[in-house]
Amino acid sequence: MADLYVDQLMSRPVETVSPTTSIHDAAERMIRKDVGAVVVVDDADRLQGLLTATDFVLLVRDGLASSDATVGEFARTDVFTTTRDTPVSEVATTMVDYLIHHVPVVDGEEVVGMLTTLDLTAHLAR
Numbered sequence: 001m002a003d004l005y006v007d008q009l010m011s012r013p014v015e016t017v018s019p020t021t022s023i024h025d026a027a028e029r030m031i032r033k034d035v036g037a038v039v040v041v042d043d044a045d046r047l048q049g050l051l052t053a054t055d056f057v058l059l060v061r062d063g064l065a066s067s068d069a070t071v072g073e074f075a076r077t078d079v080f081t082t083t084r085d086t087p088v089s090e091v092a093t094t095m096v097d098y099l100i101h102h103v104p105v106v107d108g109e110e111v112v113g114m115l116t117t118l119d120l121t122a123h124l125a126r
Contacts, residue, residue: 006091007084009123010105010113016041019048019072023059024042026051026071036104039111040075046109049075052102081106082115088123091115 016036017026023121026038030053040049049072059065059074082091091103095117105113 004088004123005084006082006105006113006115007087009088009119010115011035011081012113013117014039014104014111016045016070016111017051017076018042019070021060021071022067023051023056023071023074024067027056036116038071039051039104039113039114041111044109045111046049047079047081047104047106047111048072049077050079050102050104051075054101069097079104083105083107084112088115088120090119095120 015029015033015035015038017029017040019040023114029037037050039050040051042048051074055074055076078102080094080098084105084107095103101117104111104116105115
């Protein structure tokens with residue numbers, strides 16, 4: 001993946017939700033859009049967190065998935081991010097080292113895309 005940059009592989013547009021979105025609505029959007037994560041953003045599209053399918057499994061396992069819960073209560077805030085001009089090899093190494101499948105792509109403070117393990121797999125399958 002030498003000389004390959006995040007901008008060439010990232011998924012866009014990224015599916016976003018606000019911190020006040022119910023977890024039910026976030027799950028519904030993930031299913032409808034066939035994505036494994038939603039990015040939590042504020043009104044200016046600045047990253048606030050990430051909620052993944054794995055997070056939903058943990059919510060159910062731990063009995064925390066109440067119908068009135070919001071994304072802001074459960075989104076991960078310790079999110080690895082990258083930029084469009086980062087070599088894909090660097091991001092892939094981080095993904096493997098930390099066992100993560102979704103890396104939001106930011107331009108300044110604005111979320112502009114998502115690099116996923118599916119994006120990497122699709123590239124390798126070409």
